[in-house]
Amino acid sequence: MSVAATAGSVHVRAPGKINVYLGVGGRHDDGYHALATVFQAVSLYEDVIARHADDFSLTVSGVEDVDSVPLDDRNLAMRAAKLLATATEYTGGVALEIRKSVPVAGGMGGGSADAAAALVACDALWGTGLSPARMHDLAARLGADVPFALHGGTAVGTGRGDQLNPALARGRFDWVLVTSEEGLSTPVVYERLDILRGEEGALADDPPLSLDVPIPVLQALRSGDALQLAEGLFNDLQAAAVYERPDLEDVIRRGVEAGALQGLVSGSGPTIALLCPDPETAQDVQTTLRGAGLDPLHVHGPVAGARIL
Incomplete structure (x- = not known):
């Protein structure tokens, strides 16, 4: 049994993520879309x-609307704990306390981070000692973003986003995140994407099962070049998110005018990620946007995945 398991509690911290690049294929019969994405774990x-x-x-704290986070099996962290118990034949239970900082329904994988943290915490608390590969398998069963929250750093996700390959990212990238009180439903955004593509005649009869991340994006990450990365920022879901929330486009414009290199909707939104050339510029952008009545956060990446504190 691990040392952590002998304690009365285990505290695990897991990061939120942004999608530096997100390519979305056509909708398949099972309702899923092929993805090619680059995740970066950030310091939120x-x-x-x-x-x-x-x-x-x-129990959950750190959210204004307590009803926005379910406390039953609809919560990924609860499902993660029960999945681990079933997989390891553990017969007890667990009291989970979640302290949230990642925006709810903000496209930053907060629920997935909770699930990854719950897996690591319960594994240590119960002394079940699963291998990293087995933990990854369980994480993938919970959702496409959960394996990444487990590992952190920077990674390329393909398939449904759950097939991960680490991507070398040198140095530090500074981001200003503009959060929103009003969340966006991921299924609604994907449905809107399909509708928009259908109107444009872009729905394929047989969508590809896999997509690729452009080489220049990977080169920018490898060299630590924020300017080059800014040129490659892309999100196929952005048009759909902006359709649902037209104000998001204005937030990106304001951020660039304040000094950011470029911005995009993170994942399915509504969080906006603004890439800045350095920490000082990021602080200036944050100050300017806060003065405009927005809610900006200065974060950096990449950071580690779920870890015991």
């Missing part, structure tokens, strides 16, 4: 504390 974290208990329970 979810904290999950696991304590011994006879049954499974969940």
Whole structure:
């Protein structure tokens, strides 16, 4: 049994993510889309504390609307704990406490970070000692973004986004994230993308099962060149997110005018990620946007995945 498992609780921190690049293929019969994406874990974290208990329970703090985060099996962290218990034949339960910092329904994978943190916390608390490969398999069963939250750093995701390959990223990239009180539903954004493509006559009869990330994006990450990376920022879901929330386009414009190199909708939105050339510029952009009544956060990446504190 691990040292962590002898304690009364285990505290795990997992990062939110942004999608530096997101290519989306056509919709398949199973409802899913092939993806080619580059995830980068950033310094905005979810904290999950696991304590011994006879049954499974969940509490959440750090959100204004308590009803925005379910406390039952609809919550990925709860599902992660129960999945681990089933996989390891653990007969007890766990009391999970989630302290949220990543925006809810913000396209930054906060729920996935909770799930990854819950897996790591319960594995340590219960002393189940799963291998990294087995943990990855369980994470992939919970959702496409969960394996990345487990590993962190920078990675290329293909398939449904859950087939990960680490991407070398040198140095530090500074981002200003502009969050929103009003979330966006991921299924709604994907549905809107399909509708927009259908109107443009761009729906393929047999969509490809896999896509590729452009080489210049990977080269920019490898060299640590923010200017080059700014030229490659792309999100196929952006048009759909902006259709649902036209104000997002204005936020990107304001950010660039304030000094950011470029910006994009992160994932399915509505969080906007603005890439800046250095920490000082990022702080200036943050100050300017806050003065305009927005809610900006200065973060950096890449950072590590789910870790025990």
